[in-house]
Amino acid sequence: MAVIIDGKKVANEVTENIKQKTSELKQKPKLAVIIVGENPASQIYVRNKQKKAEYVGFNSVVISLPVDISEENLLEQIYILNEDKNINAILIQLPLPENINKQRILEAIDPIKDVDGFTSYNFGKLALGYKPYVYPCTPKGILYLLDEYNIPIDGKKVLVIGRSNIVGKPISFMLQNRNATVTMANSHTKNLKEISLSSEIIISAVGKPNFITSEYISDGSVIIDVGINRTTDGLIGDVDYNSVFDKTSYITPVPGGVGPMTIAMLMQNTFELFQLQQSLII
Amino acid sequence: MAVIIDGKKVANEVTENIKQKTSELKQKPKLAVIIVGENPASQIYVRNKQKKAEYVGFNSVVISLPVDISEENLLEQIYILNEDKNINAILIQLPLPENINKQRILEAIDPIKDVDGFTSYNFGKLALGYKPYVYPCTPKGILYLLDEYNIPIDGKKVLVIGRSNIVGKPISFMLQNRNATVTMANSHTKNLKEISLSSEIIISAVGKPNFITSEYISDGSVIIDVGINRTTDGLIGDVDYNSVFDKTSYITPVPGGVGPMTIAMLMQNTFELFQLQQSLII
Numbered sequence: 001m002a003v004i005i006d007g008k009k010v011a012n013e014v015t016e017n018i019k020q021k022t023s024e025l026k027q028k029p030k031l032a033v034i035i036v037g038e039n040p041a042s043q044i045y046v047r048n049k050q051k052k053a054e055y056v057g058f059n060s061v062v063i064s065l066p067v068d069i070s071e072e073n074l075l076e077q078i079y080i081l082n083e084d085k086n087i088n089a090i091l092i093q094l095p096l097p098e099n100i101n102k103q104r105i106l107e108a109i110d111p112i113k114d115v116d117g118f119t120s121y122n123f124g125k126l127a128l129g130y131k132p133y134v135y136p137c138t139p140k141g142i143l144y145l146l147d148e149y150n151i152p153i154d155g156k157k158v159l160v161i162g163r164s165n166i167v168g169k170p171i172s173f174m175l176q177n178r179n180a181t182v183t184m185a186n187s188h189t190k191n192l193k194e195i196s197l198s199s200e201i202i203i204s205a206v207g208k209p210n211f212i213t214s215e216y217i218s219d220g221s222v223i224i225d226v227g228i229n230r231t232t233d234g235l236i237g238d239v240d241y242n243s244v245f246d247k248t249s250y251i252t253p254v255p256g257g258v259g260p261m262t263i264a265m266l267m268q269n270t271f272e273l274f275q276l277q278q279s280l281i282i
Numbered sequence: 283m284a285v286i287i288d289g290k291k292v293a294n295e296v297t298e299n300i301k302q303k304t305s306e307l308k309q310k311p312k313l314a315v316i317i318v319g320e321n322p323a324s325q326i327y328v329r330n331k332q333k334k335a336e337y338v339g340f341n342s343v344v345i346s347l348p349v350d351i352s353e354e355n356l357l358e359q360i361y362i363l364n365e366d367k368n369i370n371a372i373l374i375q376l377p378l379p380e381n382i383n384k385q386r387i388l389e390a391i392d393p394i395k396d397v398d399g400f401t402s403y404n405f406g407k408l409a410l411g412y413k414p415y416v417y418p419c420t421p422k423g424i425l426y427l428l429d430e431y432n433i434p435i436d437g438k439k440v441l442v443i444g445r446s447n448i449v450g451k452p453i454s455f456m457l458q459n460r461n462a463t464v465t466m467a468n469s470h471t472k473n474l475k476e477i478s479l480s481s482e483i484i485i486s487a488v489g490k491p492n493f494i495t496s497e498y499i500s501d502g503s504v505i506i507d508v509g510i511n512r513t514t515d516g517l518i519g520d521v522d523y524n525s526v527f528d529k530t531s532y533i534t535p536v537p538g539g540v541g542p543m544t545i546a547m548l549m550q551n552t553f554e555l556f557q558l559q560q561s562l563i564i
Contacts, residue, residue: 120410121402128447169458172466179470181467183466184463189463190439
């Protein structure tokens with residue numbers, strides 16, 4: 001019988017804690033979000049981030065830029081935010097338009113304001129096993145959930161499906177730093193079933209609805225479902241929840257699992273960058 | 283019947299090619315090596331690097347610093363090399379004395395002169411799947427050997443034993459970027475034998491003499507032995523060569539496998555950084 005990992009509840013606890021700590025501050029952390037174009041999903045994400053920032057008492061600003069903005073003008077916006085002492089955290093909402101060099105844009109963020117941890121500097125620190133300014137939000141949220149539910153990581157065999165820079169890669173580094181044995185699978189992987197059947201923790205971040213069925217799961221495994229797939233049946237994860245439920249020991253639902261943790265960790269990271277920057281003021 | 287991967291031969295080809303290209307240059311690439319203290323093994327490594335650099339026609343300088351040098355003075359040396367337009371590549375011979383913060387020292391190298399690729403900037407680019415200025419020498423040498431022997435990587439199940447920043451981590455990124463399914467094992471891994479038996483390529487970088495025996499190997503597997511263990515019987519790898527030989531399809535010997543490639547790739551990286559820096563001169 002599975003324990004449902006209640007990401008919504010844990011995220012609320014994190015958020016309330018930040019709200020409390022922020023209420024005690026004279027100066028408030030400030031998050032800047034840049035959105036380019038009018039992708040409806042991106043607009044919803046950005047609105048949710050801004051609402052959450054306001055809820056916890058942060059200042060926030062959303063900078064909406066036209067879809068045909070030039071790379072140079074977008075860089076210029078980032079430089080302005082880098083220089084602005086009132087801005088503590090900068091987030092570029094992805095995806096960016098195809099003609100924009102995503103890497104160049106993300107790289108332009110001052111690492112100490114890089115709230116997603118996607119600059120080479122912060123990502124490199126993480127990969128090297130050192131402490132970056134902040135850890136990327138989604139993997140940080142996943143580890144928080146595993147720890148909150150006292151799920152052991154050390155020595156465990158973990159399968160990470162999907163090698164994105166946002167989830168797959170950074171969670172694999174963070175789990176390795178916690179002494180897990182990590183297998184990274186991708187779309188070229190053969191015999192995925194064989195690998196997943198021998199894994200104790202499975203983290204799926206591929207974006208294929210109901211992709212992981214009970215045939216992929218051994219009894220007692222821990223399932224972390226990072227997939228958020230919009231279907232006519234609503235939001236659906238990568239994991240066929242009902243099919244696997246009885247076999248798992250712990251499982252995250254979609255929605256209400258990893259998703260709420262990502263936004264809570266964004267607030268946590270904004271708070272941490274604020275504190276770090278305050279500590280550097282002489 | 284295994285094919286022996288002749289790292290010495292391939293490394294010689296690489297080196298001769300660099301020597302030829304260097305002979306055509308007016309200005310020669312220059313490598314600076316910093317060595318702290320008098321560790322005899324480190325002194326041998328540094329001497330070999332310098333000899334190889336001279337052989338291919340590079341200029342080189344070895345800066346020998348006392349074991350009790352302060353971190354600040356060591357940093358000062360690096361800054362001088364960073365500023366020196368005649369120096370194209372900087373290598374800090376490891377290990378450093380225990381009282382020195384290794385991360386802080388390696389991080390001080392200008393990424394464009396970071397011939398080992400160990401700065402957060404270059405390591406982060408690599409981890410993110412972008413092109414760093416150069417790839418770390420040992421994993422670059424391993425990939426070069428796999429390609430030279432036309433050993434397929436895409437979709438292959440690879441086990442990397444050891445999670446060092448020098449070998450295990452970067453080779454895992456580079457193999458993932460080539461669409462391999464990579465499992466990273468470490469000293470906390472349980473059931474290593476089970477994992478290695480299901481792997482098609484095994485890369486061992488743990489430093490335990492004759493650790494991998496025939497029980498760990500399935501028929502037809504490819505074995506890359508990165509271990510260099512000094513024993514009373516001479517240099518011995520991580521792999522029990524005679525025990526596994528008949529089962530493997532390809533195997534690197536120790537010595538004469540990965541070792542010579544590391545130093546050849548150091549020359550290659552020095553050359554590449556030189557070219558890159560020349561291209562940036564207006």
